[in-house]
Amino acid sequence: MELSLATRAVGEHTVLEVGGEVDVYTAPRLRERLLELIDGGARRVVVDLGRVDFLDSTGLGVLVGALKRLRSAGGSFALVCDKEPLLKIFRITALDQVFPLHPTVDAAISADPTGAGA
Amino acid sequence: MATVKLSFSPAPVHVRTARLVGVAVARRAGVREDLLDEVRLAIGEACTRAVALHRQYGLPDPVYVEMSDSGAYTVRVVDRAPIEAGIGLAALAPDELAQESLSEDALTTGVGFALLAGFVEDLQVRPVEEGVGTEVRMVWPVRR
Numbered sequence: 001m002e003l004s005l006a007t008r009a010v011g012e013h014t015v016l017e018v019g020g021e022v023d024v025y026t027a028p029r030l031r032e033r034l035l036e037l038i039d040g041g042a043r044r045v046v047v048d049l050g051r052v053d054f055l056d057s058t059g060l061g062v063l064v065g066a067l068k069r070l071r072s073a074g075g076s077f078a079l080v081c082d083k084e085p086l087l088k089i090f091r092i093t094a095l096d097q098v099f100p101l102h103p104t105v106d107a108a109i110s111a112d113p114t115g116a117g118a
Numbered sequence: 119m120a121t122v123k124l125s126f127s128p129a130p131v132h133v134r135t136a137r138l139v140g141v142a143v144a145r146r147a148g149v150r151e152d153l154l155d156e157v158r159l160a161i162g163e164a165c166t167r168a169v170a171l172h173r174q175y176g177l178p179d180p181v182y183v184e185m186s187d188s189g190a191y192t193v194r195v196v197d198r199a200p201i202e203a204g205i206g207l208a209a210l211a212p213d214e215l216a217q218e219s220l221s222e223d224a225l226t227t228g229v230g231f232a233l234l235a236g237f238v239e240d241l242q243v244r245p246v247e248e249g250v251g252t253e254v255r256m257v258w259p260v261r262r
Contacts (some may be wrong), residue, residue: 021134023130023133023134023162023166024130024133024162024166024169024170025130025131025133025134054137054158054159054162056159056162056163056166056230056233057163057166057226057227057229057230057233058166058226060225060226060229061222061223061225061226061229062222064215064216064222064225065222067216068216068218072218085155089159089233092232092233092236092237093215093229093232093233093236094210094211094212094215094232095212095215095229097212098212098215098216
């Protein structure tokens with residue numbers, strides 16, 4: 001399945017819903033969208049991976065890039081993921097220790113340390 | 119014994135095709151259903167790595183993938199990039215992963231290797247026997 005991207009605002013948070021396959025071919029589109037959001041002023045970003053059915057190292061690289069960019073801008077970045085195959089990818093790469101990972105969007109927003117929990 | 123061979127121009131768009139073929143052949147070979155996600159990811163990582171190396175060195179040569187089910191399911195992914203670039207299973211520590219100085223490319227390479235090493239029990243990365251390049255060889259058990 002092709003990559004799908006949809007953005008919605010929840011309070012002060014920008015939620016990017018990602019679906020389909022995030023790989024070496026589609027990851028540049030994800031990078032572009034995240035950059036657009038950040039350049040457009042989004043500072044509290046939650047990426048919902050709930051509908052992702054494939055994620056590779058290129059996609060992970062893009063997510064780390066967004067995390068760093070937001071951190072250096074004083075913002076926050078969190079991921080929503082509750083699928084075991086995807087969680088295993090985060091564990092194997094040790095990225096589960098880098099990203100705040102939450103089972104739901106609500107959990108991600110209320111756990112935001114920058115204090116804008118809805 | 120069945121063998122399926124695939125070679126593709128080193129473009130990201132074809133990596134998905136290689137994954138789909140690799141999983142289809144794995145299923146027919148008798149690889150357990152619950153391993154197929156890992157097969158898909160590992161073949162994707164090996165091909166992504168090969169495509170990245172060919173692009174880095176400006177090599178138009180195709181990436182070669184061979185799948186065979188003689189005794190076990192074996193997948194070989196062969197690139198034609200200079201060896202110094204190819205080997206080097208860099209495992210990155212969590213505190214390195216988030217460092218500002220680490221480029222996205224370096225991070226992706228390190229994470230890609232971590233995924234290969236984590237998902238493939240029987241993994242070898244070695245120089246090709248003839249000419250220039252590296253072979254990533256992955257083996258999964260099959261039901262008989």
